Amino acid sequence: MHQVASQAGSLSIERVVFFQPRTFAEDNYQTTTGHEQQWVPWAALFLAPLARNMGLKVNLIDARVEPTKWVERISALGPTDLLAVSVMTGHAIRDSVRASKIARNCGSKIIWGGPHVSLFPTETLEQAPVDAVISGFGYIPFTHLLMSVREDKWPQQNEIGLLVKSTNTLNKHHTPSKYVQVPLDTLPRPYLALVEDWAPYLNPDVAIASRTINLITSEGCTRSCTYCSEPRMSASTWLTRDLSHMVAVAKDLCARSGANGVKLHDPNFFHDMSRAQQFSRLFAEKISLPWAATMHPSDLDHASSNYLDQLASDGLVRVLVGLESPDPAIVRLAGKQYDPTGIPELAKKLAKARIRGMFTFIVGWPDADPAHYSRTIESAFGIRDIWEEHQAKIHFLEPWPGTPIYRLLSRRGFCFPQTLHEWANIDYYQAKYAMIHDPERLHEIRNANRRLSPYVNA
Numbered sequence: 389m390h391q392v393a394s395q396a397g398s399l400s401i402e403r404v405v406f407f408q409p410r411t412f413a414e415d416n417y418q419t420t421t422g423h424e425q426q427w428v429p430w431a432a433l434f435l436a437p438l439a440r441n442m443g444l445k446v447n448l449i450d451a452r453v454e455p456t457k458w459v460e461r462i463s464a465l466g467p468t469d470l471l472a473v474s475v476m477t478g479h480a481i482r483d484s485v486r487a488s489k490i491a492r493n494c495g496s497k498i499i500w501g502g503p504h505v506s507l508f509p510t511e512t513l514e515q516a517p518v519d520a521v522i523s524g525f526g527y528i529p530f531t532h533l534l535m536s537v538r539e540d541k542w543p544q545q546n547e548i549g550l551l552v553k554s555t556n557t558l559n560k561h562h563t564p565s566k567y568v569q570v571p572l573d574t575l576p577r578p579y580l581a582l583v584e585d586w587a588p589y590l591n592p593d594v595a596i597a598s599r600t601i602n603l604i605t606s607e608g609c610t611r612s613c614t615y616c617s618e619p620r621m622s623a624s625t626w627l628t629r630d631l632s633h634m635v636a637v638a639k640d641l642c643a644r645s646g647a648n649g650v651k652l653h654d655p656n657f658f659h660d661m662s663r664a665q666q667f668s669r670l671f672a673e674k675i676s677l678p679w680a681a682t683m684h685p686s687d688l689d690h691a692s693s694n695y696l697d698q699l700a701s702d703g704l705v706r707v708l709v710g711l712e713s714p715d716p717a718i719v720r721l722a723g724k725q726y727d728p729t730g731i732p733e734l735a736k737k738l739a740k741a742r743i744r745g746m747f748t749f750i751v752g753w754p755d756a757d758p759a760h761y762s763r764t765i766e767s768a769f770g771i772r773d774i775w776e777e778h779q780a781k782i783h784f785l786e787p788w789p790g791t792p793i794y795r796l797l798s799r800r801g802f803c804f805p806q807t808l809h810e811w812a813n814i815d816y817y818q819a820k821y822a823m824i825h826d827p828e829r830l831h832e833i834r835n836a837n838r839r840l841s842p843y844v845n846a
């Protein structure tokens with residue numbers, strides 16, 4: 389048995405244990421083999437080298453991969469451990485809370501970071517079983533924390549991006565716009581050895597490859613879509629990693645995992661079209677596997693046929709394009725900045741280059757006329773008619789805190805979840821907000837999704 393709680397001043401952390409909670413998204417992200425897709429725990433892999441450089445040991449407990457064993461492993465932690473939890477909004481909060489309570493009883497220190505914390509730093513610090521939280525890009529605040537830990541001290545004051553419990557300086561107006569940015573190329577490469585068994589992170593993807601692994605080469609976004617939480621989480625900054633480093637990482641990743649395809653999860657990979665092209669050339673030269681990435685519709689609009697053909701011959705097989713709506717008024721409201729009347733042309737352009745599109749839409753917009761549901765479904769099926777290899781998926785609007793859409797609805801008296809517990813229980817796939825969503829449409833949308841996309845089971 390471990391003793392409970394290290395005393396102030398006698399802190400002696402020797403190991404950082406990264407924890408990845410389950411997302412419980414199996415109904416919406418199933419592979420063709422009927423399993424929930426499993427994504428690489430990139431936050432842990434990117435942050436681990438910072439701890440190692442300070443002489444700390446690192447471990448990973450991924451509850452998605454060890455659904456029956458993780459509790460036992462967390463229960464074996466002790467006062468020399470720091471539990472570092474990565475938290476998305478939604479059901480992932482449940483395991484995060486449970487793991488943190490167990491670890492806390494074992495005397496470990498607890499820190500949370502990730503998208504949910506970046507949206508609600510002060511609320512998370514107050515309501516979650518944590519000793520500190522880190523919001524925004526984790527690198528600098530995590531380094532600050534580790535520097536204290538290395539001197540056997542828990543930080544006593546807040547830094548930008550780092551909020552610590554039991555200080556008197558809790559800043560209610562903690563704002564992400566003050567995040568300090570670090571050039572990602574100056575950071576160490578991700579510590580891939582943190583993952584012992586890569587097999588669980590390989591997903592069969594009909595549009596990419598039978599053993600697809602995911603990767604990111606950049607974080608954040610400078611666009612200003614009114615419904616997306618990314619600008620707030622990243623303070624509208626796009627941090628890019630050095631391309632030759634990332635291609636070397638991709639090569640190592642594929643060798644370790646036996647992957648035969650790569651899916652890039654950068655929020656907006658083609659934001660810099662020439663960077664994307666350089667990646668494409670290098671990737672073809674060094675790895676030569678099929679790959680996929682995200683592309684804004686206006687970037688697709690600007691891409692020439694030659695550009696797309698070159699990408700395709702380099703191995704690009706699929707792009708994710710967030711169209712949001714075929715209605716110009718809704719696209720304006722969404723801040724998406726492209727012309728949706730050109731959707732068929734975009735689909736044709738990709739089809740000509742033999743690059744599959746995964747086109748995503750959102751329904752349930754404030755003030756949208758009820759016919760927008762059927763127009764959206766029609767537009768999605770129109771894309772499939774252009775090329776049956778294209779896919780589409782329709783989501784209900786999720787008004788994220790800190791976004792213009794959230795503020796608009798708040799002003800109208802919208803009742804959003806208030807507590808950590810309430811945010812843990814929201815289900816993104818339901819038409820849950822009666823003020824904007826028509827629950828009668830849930831069935832219709834889910835039926836359409838089942839035919840439009842291979843990733844939907846419900």
Ligand code: B12
Pocket residue numbers: 411412413417427428429430431432434435472473474475476477478479480499500501502503504506507522524525526527530604607616617618653654655783786816
């Ligand atoms: C892979 C992924 C998923 C996977 C699951 C991921 C998982 N956790 O298992 C799946 C496909 C299931 C998924 C589903 C959804 N996702 Co998702 N997903 C992503 C994606 C594309 C990549 C995540 C990633 O690896 N990023 C790379 C790492 C390095 O970034 P990071 O995790 O943010 O980590 C950095 C910081 O946050 C911080 N940090 C993170 N963790 C920690 C921990 C500690 C201790 C510290 C110190 C710091 C720290 O430091 C890191 C380095 O800067 C991101 C977009 C993106 N590119 O980030 C969206 C994203 C996380 N998803 C998002 C959304 C909205 C969803 C869905 C709601 C989408 C939808 N409508 O379908 C669902 C919800 C599912 C559910 N039930 O909860 C939002 C997050 C919103 C939120 N508040 O949580 C994001 C940011 C995309 C967006 N802009 O909308 N997603």
